[in-house]
Amino acid sequence: MSSPIRLAITHVTTYSYDQPVHYALQQLRLVPRSGHGQTVLDWSSTITGGTKQASFSDQFVNHTELVKVDAGATRIEIRSEGTVEVEDNHGIIGTHKGFAPLWLFENPTPTTSPGPAIRALARQLRAEQDGADTLAQLHALSAMILSQVSYETGRTNSDTTAESALTAGHGVCQDHAHIMIAAARLLGHPARYVSGYLMMNDRVDQDASHAWCEVWTEALGWVGFDVSNGISPDARYVRVATGRDYRDAAPIMGIRQGPGDEHLQVSLQVQQ
Amino acid sequence: MADTGSTFDEMLARSDQPRPPYESYFQWFANEDLKDLRRKSREAEAFFRRIGITFNVYGQDEADERLIPFDIVPRIISAREWATLERGIEQRVRAINAFLHDIYHRQEILRAGRIPKEIISKNTAFLPEMIGVNPPGGVYTHIVGTDLVRTGENEFFVLEDNARTPSGVSYMLENRETMLQMFPELFSQLKVRPVSAYPQLLRRSLADCAPEGLTDRPTVAVLTPGIHNSAYFEHAFLADQMGAELVESHDLVVENGRVAMRTTQGYHPIDVLYRRVDDDYLDPLTFNPDSLLGVPGIMDVYRAGNITIANAPGTGIADDKALYSYMPDIVEFYTGERAILQNVPTWRCSEADSLAYVLDHLSDLVVKEVHGSGGYGMLVGPAASKKEIAAFEKKLRARPSNYIAQPTLALSTVPILSKAGLAPRHVDLRPFVLVSPNKVEITPGGLTRVALKKGSLVVNSSQGGGTKDTWVLGD
Numbered sequence: 001m002s003s004p005i006r007l008a009i010t011h012v013t014t015y016s017y018d019q020p021v022h023y024a025l026q027q028l029r030l031v032p033r034s035g036h037g038q039t040v041l042d043w044s045s046t047i048t049g050g051t052k053q054a055s056f057s058d059q060f061v062n063h064t065e066l067v068k069v070d071a072g073a074t075r076i077e078i079r080s081e082g083t084v085e086v087e088d089n090h091g092i093i094g095t096h097k098g099f100a101p102l103w104l105f106e107n108p109t110p111t112t113s114p115g116p117a118i119r120a121l122a123r124q125l126r127a128e129q130d131g132a133d134t135l136a137q138l139h140a141l142s143a144m145i146l147s148q149v150s151y152e153t154g155r156t157n158s159d160t161t162a163e164s165a166l167t168a169g170h171g172v173c174q175d176h177a178h179i180m181i182a183a184a185r186l187l188g189h190p191a192r193y194v195s196g197y198l199m200m201n202d203r204v205d206q207d208a209s210h211a212w213c214e215v216w217t218e219a220l221g222w223v224g225f226d227v228s229n230g231i232s233p234d235a236r237y238v239r240v241a242t243g244r245d246y247r248d249a250a251p252i253m254g255i256r257q258g259p260g261d262e263h264l265q266v267s268l269q270v271q272q
Numbered sequence: 273m274a275d276t277g278s279t280f281d282e283m284l285a286r287s288d289q290p291r292p293p294y295e296s297y298f299q300w301f302a303n304e305d306l307k308d309l310r311r312k313s314r315e316a317e318a319f320f321r322r323i324g325i326t327f328n329v330y331g332q333d334e335a336d337e338r339l340i341p342f343d344i345v346p347r348i349i350s351a352r353e354w355a356t357l358e359r360g361i362e363q364r365v366r367a368i369n370a371f372l373h374d375i376y377h378r379q380e381i382l383r384a385g386r387i388p389k390e391i392i393s394k395n396t397a398f399l400p401e402m403i404g405v406n407p408p409g410g411v412y413t414h415i416v417g418t419d420l421v422r423t424g425e426n427e428f429f430v431l432e433d434n435a436r437t438p439s440g441v442s443y444m445l446e447n448r449e450t451m452l453q454m455f456p457e458l459f460s461q462l463k464v465r466p467v468s469a470y471p472q473l474l475r476r477s478l479a480d481c482a483p484e485g486l487t488d489r490p491t492v493a494v495l496t497p498g499i500h501n502s503a504y505f506e507h508a509f510l511a512d513q514m515g516a517e518l519v520e521s522h523d524l525v526v527e528n529g530r531v532a533m534r535t536t537q538g539y540h541p542i543d544v545l546y547r548r549v550d551d552d553y554l555d556p557l558t559f560n561p562d563s564l565l566g567v568p569g570i571m572d573v574y575r576a577g578n579i580t581i582a583n584a585p586g587t588g589i590a591d592d593k594a595l596y597s598y599m600p601d602i603v604e605f606y607t608g609e610r611a612i613l614q615n616v617p618t619w620r621c622s623e624a625d626s627l628a629y630v631l632d633h634l635s636d637l638v639v640k641e642v643h644g645s646g647g648y649g650m651l652v653g654p655a656a657s658k659k660e661i662a663a664f665e666k667k668l669r670a671r672p673s674n675y676i677a678q679p680t681l682a683l684s685t686v687p688i689l690s691k692a693g694l695a696p697r698h699v700d701l702r703p704f705v706l707v708s709p710n711k712v713e714i715t716p717g718g719l720t721r722v723a724l725k726k727g728s729l730v731v732n733s734s735q736g737g738g739t740k741d742t743w744v745l746g747d
Contacts, residue, residue: 023525025557025568025569027558053527053528053529053572054526054529054575054578055576056572056575058575059400059401059402059403059405061404066526066569068526068569098403099377099378099379099404100404101382103389104393104400104403106393107393107394255568255569
């Protein structure tokens with residue numbers, strides 16, 4: 001096994017509002033935990049323009065925080081930064097932990113419920129990979145999804161379902177993960193969504209936080225698949241939150257009362 | 273609907289001689305003038321109208337407000353009968369709380385194979401957001417309304433557990449208030465145990481479930497969906513009687529890590545929220561994002577341990593009708609004792625053999641939707657026409673796992689005051705149970721619902737049922 005690498009991450013999310021905020025809350029899942037081959041050496045989150053209200057560990061043991069935007073604010077900055085040491089485990093996460101039962105990851109969610117396209121994908125996989133072992137099948141599934149759904153930003157959003165992204169034939173990492181989750185569940189494997197960070201080798205400034213999926217296999221437990229990059233996660237991947245789909249693991253979920261538009265700006269640096 | 277078999281009348285079971293708990297009342301009644309009683313009955317109705325206890329009927333085109341009819345003949349339960357019911361209800365409620373803790377933590381009961389996994393995993397009442405959550409004081413069901421029916425001298429059955437938001441307690445209180453005004457002499461003759469302390473007990477029980485270490489004197493509030501809800505009267509009534517604030521979603525905010533209500537003096541934090549809003553609407557940030565009835569962020573404050581929500585979210589899994597048939601096993605699994613109160617035999621239509629039996633016997637059975645309540649969407653076989661049965665059969669075949677079936681029980685009767693004098697009508701009973709970290713308290717009495725139509729077995733107020741005062745006698 002190669003020696004672990006140390007990743008320094010700085011993730012700054014800024015919401016600017018056209019009009020002073022009357023009342024708004026943000027639910028954050030932005031703090032990575034140690035375990036499964038990653039060790040959080042230091043981590044801090046700082047809020048400017050808002051106040052932390054609650055923090056707890058959710059049903060998937062994600063560290064979750066509730067932040068209230070200060071009344072009258074026109075801008076809130078959520079700064080999440082730290083250092084994480086990661087081993088390359090070839091995507092193998094292993095045993096299932098926590099109270100959330102495995103069967104929870106077998107059930108479809110509104111975003112991942114299969115339609116004709118997902119069913120056809122699962123049929124195609126069964127036909128082409130008949131007799132192959134589970135792991136080989138899942139790698140083949142990942143490759144099939146990437147070949148059928150090209151990586152294109154700006155054409156899908158956080159509400160896009162797995163079925164519609166597959167039908168459209170384009171999407172981002174979130175859509176790739178949702179499609180793989182939907183198909184894996186249809187094939188009888190528990191599957192979950194992972195949101196986190198990826199250090200792309202050629203750059204320090206990353207476009208956005210990353211998402212991939214993990215599928216449960218009898219032989220190895222949870223195994224990660226990054227469909228968008230056609231690999232299983234290695235030492236450049238930091239897991240932050242997991243869940244049944246994006247909605248469970250979203251880095252930030254917000255609710256706001258009052259008029260006006262908001263503008264989102266994200267800056268993310270991941271470097272060794 | 274025709275009665276099946278012999279019916280147990282709680283006043284006159286054997287002959288014209290009343291059963292012991294009814295002896296004094298029967299004698300008193302024999303000396304009363306029917307005309308006077310009918311006048312008092314009309315007065316009682318006027319009284320209810322004046323104080324405004326009405327009930328919105330779902331399933332009608334216009335949800336008009338209607339008075340639930342009140343019958344002035346009390347239902348009387350002896351001290352000995354009550355003692356058994358009390359023990360049985362307490363056992364069942366403790367088992368339900370242990371079950372809820374287990375199902376949201378280690379799920380030992382599934383590992384042990386005592387109930388099938390699918391009953392939980394395919395159930396929309398199971399709330400993943402409650403996994404690993406420890407409600408303050410370990411209490412899940414702060415208020416339970418156990419529906420009981422009787423078929424004989426010693427035959428009581430639990431019909432439903434109502435572990436999410438049992439309603440009707442305001443009727444129990446107002447019915448007693450009315451009876452005390454109408455018939456003070458009866459209460460001086462008979463030792464009827466009082467129910468009037470319920471609001472104070474409710475307040476104390478809820479306060480005892482407040483998160484630890486926040487305040488010495490917990491603030492309790494009642495969250496109502498608003499005036500258009502069918503039980504709004506009860507929400508307002510209970511808040512008033514408890515001395516608690518009645519709040520709606522727009523009154524509440526997250527402030528300083530707590531859920532707080534707006535007051536003229538600023539924000540005041542709430543320790544215990546007795547919510548009469550369903551799980552799905554409770555928090556748009558965590559559950560249904562379109563809900564306007566809930567409090568965004570309350571689930572976060574709750575999971576951080578800084579508010580008590582009564583009843584806890586996700587308790588609906590315990591009163592699901594598919595799970596109901598496993599209640600005797602659940603009681604045994606968590607208490608190590610046999611269930612004191614019987615379950616009604618139940619066919620699970622999800623099972624092929626049961627479904628076949630049910631389809632063959634639709635005209636004899638009561639078929640209910642697994643998630644239904646209020647008597648909506650059910651088939652009462654013996655009362656249904658051939659056409660109704662055929663239509664229901666279609667629905668049942670399409671989604672068998674959505675239904676359970678039970679025999680039509682020969683529910684006991686208690687007389688009502690009819691034009692011709694006393695006339696037997698079928699009844700059920702909903703006692704109200706309060707659970708706090710240290711105790712389970714059952715108010716002696718409850719809501720007796722009565723099917724006012726001769727021979728009818730459907731007691732739901734939404735289906736033409738009425739209510740009676742319920743007297744539990746002291747020793």
